[in-house]
Amino acid sequence: MNTHEHESAPDRLGEYLIGKKIGAGGMGSVYLATNIHTDQQVAIKILPGALAREPGFVERFHREIEALKKMHNQYVIEFYDSGVENDIYYYVMEYVEGETLTNRLRREKRIDWKTVVNISIQICSALKASHDAGIIHRDLKPSNLILKDDDTVKLADFGVAQLFATEKLTVTGGIIGTAEYMSPEQAEGKRVTRQSDLYSLGAVMYVMLTGRPPFSGKTMLAIIQKQMYGQFDKPGRYVDDLPIWLEEIVCKLLEKDPQKRFPDAYVLSRRLQEVLNKYEMSTSDDTYALSGTGDPSVTPTLVQSASEPQAGAGTLMQGLMRAQLESESTGSKLSQIFDNTYFLLGMLAILIAGGYFWFQERELTPQEMFSQGRQILQQPENPEWYTARDKFLLPLLDTDPERWEEDVQPLLERIKVYEIRSRAGMTAKRRSRTGPQNEAQRFMLLSQHYLETGNLAQAEVILTALVDILNENPNDTDNTKQDEMRDLARQMLNELQNDSSRTAERFIMLTQSMANADALVNEKKFDEAARVWKALIVLYEHDQAEVARDMVRKARQKLETLPELKQAAQTETDSQKENTNND
Structure with a gap:
């Protein structure tokens, strides 16, 4: 087996023989594998050794x-097994024969709107199962959606999913995801909700319909800025036959304010x-609106189709009004009572009072x-x-x-x-009104800044030193405030040292970007891949974490080897042209 091809992946894990690499992401690489007992083909995800040694x-x-x-849903990749062998962590899942939505769009550019709706309904089912389990996917995008030949969808890769029940994950924040499909609140590092996944679905629907994401740019930062503040072109600008109802849904999903999107x-x-x-109703020749009486003897009223003359509209409205008046005049005594305004107001007051006391007493x-x-x-920090x-x-x-x-x-x-x-005057609201009141508070604010910007090592150095100096240098004039500062520094230090998820979250963008650069090489977009590698070197070359050093070394x-890759690609292209000419 070619170990170079598999990037140090073992030949076997547990009862699974490892085959070719079929995917990569921020939390590991995915390989095709075979169960040695059943011959079943599966997908196996392996956490790289460099990441396994990093906390979190x-x-x-x-x-x-x-x-x-x-996850128990027909549109979500099914989980089979997991384990650890020779310090290699892995899990096994369903292997789906098909292609990613990314590859489908690369081949077809756009997808017809009816297929988009059917695909999106399936994704909704997958997201509902995820949200009902308390999980936000956070990284819904075309490359995480696998399409079978019959357009059945499978949602994959919960590597950056946030579990509602895990407090540390929800409070650390951080920008994790793919910029083109990231909600504005996620781009700002705010708490994500199920509406954040719906925004991502809106962006996926947009790219399926138009062949382009709602926002694009040369850098991740440029795209994020557009997600937060930019305005996209309505999809109808690029799709002639797009129903207005579908366009309204996509635009509603892409609202900046999560509350303006669909609730779930x-x-x-x-x-x-x-x-x-x-x-279907608008294009049908014989479209009927039933009266709703449930009486089979009642003849349904014909709703005029768009192709018929407008002259019948007045007759239709007259018929509807006459039917309504007749219904009101022949209504039962009970219906007349319920039509009484004072009676309805009284019932409303009773319901409100009863509901109030029920909630109070329960x-x-x-x-x-x-x-x-x-x-x-x-919620953000507040007295509540x-x-x-x-x-x-x-x-x-x-x-x-x-x-x-x-x-x-x-x-x-x-x-x-x-x-x-x-x-201690360290909350965001008080910091905005006043500066640091003393040296201890100044260093506390500095450590807070490093924490918020992801420089965890520097924050730990300052907090450790601050705890030591406040222990050794008591200030008799303001002992209470000094004790509070020391306790706060100790609390922040403990939280930092115990919260390994911060470290993992910090390197998700790094590992995802490396995977994206490899994908660009496979697409023969060598210059774009080179820009990603150079950017990662600039951002992480001074980071002392093992995973950062490993990734920077790989980027260099x-x-x-980039010139060799370009030459090999050019040779392959020339050979294909020569074979075509010979044919």
Whole structure:
């Protein structure tokens, strides 16, 4: 077996023989493999050794596995098995014979709108299963969608998915994803929701319909800026036969404000199905609108089609109005009572009062209390966090500490840090009004800046030194404030050292970019790949982390071999031309 081709992948893992490489991403490479007992072909994802040695990546790999285990949907890649062998972490999943949506678009440029709707409805089903399991995909894009010959879709790669239940993942933020399909809130590093995945689906629908993403640019930063502030061309500009209903759906999905998008994938799927229904009705020669009485003796009213003369519109409206008046005049006594305005207002008041007292009197279950508290903490820092602590979290510990200690204590630690930060003037709101009040606060603000910009090593150096100096140099004039500063520095240091997911998140863009550069080489886009490698060297050449050093070394090696790759590609092209001429 050619080990160079497989980039140090082993010949066998567990009961699986490793074959050719079929994909790569930010969290590892995917290979075709065969079960030695059943001869079943599977896909196996392997976490590279360099990533496995970095804090956080193994944890993220296990979370991806847990995410797939929760997925039970015909449009999501099925999980089979996982393991670790000779320090190599891997998991096994369904192998789907087909092509990625990326390859389909590369070949066909655009996809007809009816097929787009059918594909999108399937993706909605996959996203609903993911969201119902508490998982946001975060990286929905054409290369993560596999199409079979019959246009059945399979959603793959939950490598950068965020689990709602994992607090550390939701609070660390960070820009993870693919710029062309990334929601504005994700581009800003804000908390993502299920509407963020719907935005990505809108961008995927846009590129299927038009052959181009809604926003593009020469650099990732340029695209992100457009995602946050730019305006896209409506897809109807590029597609002549696009129904207005479908265009409205795509534009709604691409709203900057998540609240203006559809609430969830299920509602979206219903709207997409309505597009097909409306189109069929609008193009049918005999389209009927039933009266809704359920009486088979009632003749349905013919709805005039667009091809018929407009003269019948007045007659149609007259018939509808007459039917409505007759219905009102012959209504039952009960219907007349319910048509009384005062009666309806009285019933509304009773319902409101009853609902109010029901909600007031009903005692929340422990799980509801925990959910309420955690939901408040998903908001940016604000005094409402204290309400979450006092009303929901502390009562849980008082009633059943053994059950809730593990879940509640990390949340209380976050509130404690916020409380100390508030007293020390370290919250964003207070920082914007005043500068640092003393040297200790100045260094705290500096460490906070390094944390927010991803320079974790420098933040750790400052916090460690600050804890030491505040321990050794007591200030008798302001002992309380100094203690608060020391406690805050210690809390931030502990959170940084224990939060391995920050480290993993930090290098996702690096590993994804390397995979993207390899894909560009396969497409013979050598200059574009070279720009990616050079950019990664500039960004990470001074980073001391092993994964960064390894990737920078690989980028330099690839740049050195680039002339040979170009020459080989040119030789192959010349040979193909010569064979064509000979034929």
